[in-house]
Amino acid sequence: xxxxxxxxxxxxxxxxxxxxxxxxxxxxxxxxxxxxxxxxxxxxxxxxxxxxxxxxxxxxxxxxxxxxxxxxxxxxxxxxxxxxxxxxxxxxxxxxxxxxxxxxxxxxxxxx
Amino acid sequence: xxxxxxxxxxxxxxxxxxxxxxxxxxxxxxxxxxxxxxxxxxxxxxxxxxxxxxxxxxxxxxxxxxxxxxxxxxxxxxxxxxxxxxxxxxxxxxxxxxxxxxxxxxxxxx
Numbered sequence: 001x002x003x004x005x006x007x008x009x010x011x012x013x014x015x016x017x018x019x020x021x022x023x024x025x026x027x028x029x030x031x032x033x034x035x036x037x038x039x040x041x042x043x044x045x046x047x048x049x050x051x052x053x054x055x056x057x058x059x060x061x062x063x064x065x066x067x068x069x070x071x072x073x074x075x076x077x078x079x080x081x082x083x084x085x086x087x088x089x090x091x092x093x094x095x096x097x098x099x100x101x102x103x104x105x106x107x108x109x110x111x112x
Numbered sequence: 113x114x115x116x117x118x119x120x121x122x123x124x125x126x127x128x129x130x131x132x133x134x135x136x137x138x139x140x141x142x143x144x145x146x147x148x149x150x151x152x153x154x155x156x157x158x159x160x161x162x163x164x165x166x167x168x169x170x171x172x173x174x175x176x177x178x179x180x181x182x183x184x185x186x187x188x189x190x191x192x193x194x195x196x197x198x199x200x201x202x203x204x205x206x207x208x209x210x211x212x213x214x215x216x217x218x219x220x221x222x
Contacts, residue, residue, distance in 0.1 A: 032209060034211070038153075041215070042215050043116075043202050043204075043213030043214050043215045044155070044202070045213070046211065046212075087153055089155065093209075098162075098167075098168075098206055099160065100145075100157065100211060101157070102147075102154070102155040102156070104154050105153040105154070105155075
């Protein structure tokens, strides 16, 4: 069946360090991937996306890498700040479907 | 000017009751969704409507009935609530690849 998963449930980093959050997906037909950030008491918020015809995409302090060969997605956060503390989800969208399939989430804890 | 708004934000109710959660979006999006987030934070799609028409219905008990009176609203009615229905329910809307989520409704069944 379809599934998107994350390798680590919790990631703890020191403020100022870089963070890397990983995700493995199973549906090779998915053509669009999104990273979401969810803060306590709020809904998922869009961080960055990438289409399957790309390997890398950069935003402000964030970079998403896509390795289609091994069906792996990662989110890199540069100079992690306390405000980055949240649960991070990867999600995939299949071709010709609007259904987003979420992974289980990684909790990022930033230590001051 | 909340883009996707859900009411209520918190809902505590007894087993066996019937309750509704409302969702409205002012983004002009054509597609709306309901997602359920369990205690382990796993987000799973329940339903999707496009222009008031049901297009996705995952394996959800028929105690759950979505209703879309117009494309800006997607309400979720739940009959005969069970303890396992306790979760956070998120509404979302979409246009093309732009998804926007509401802030969630925390449902607690006691």
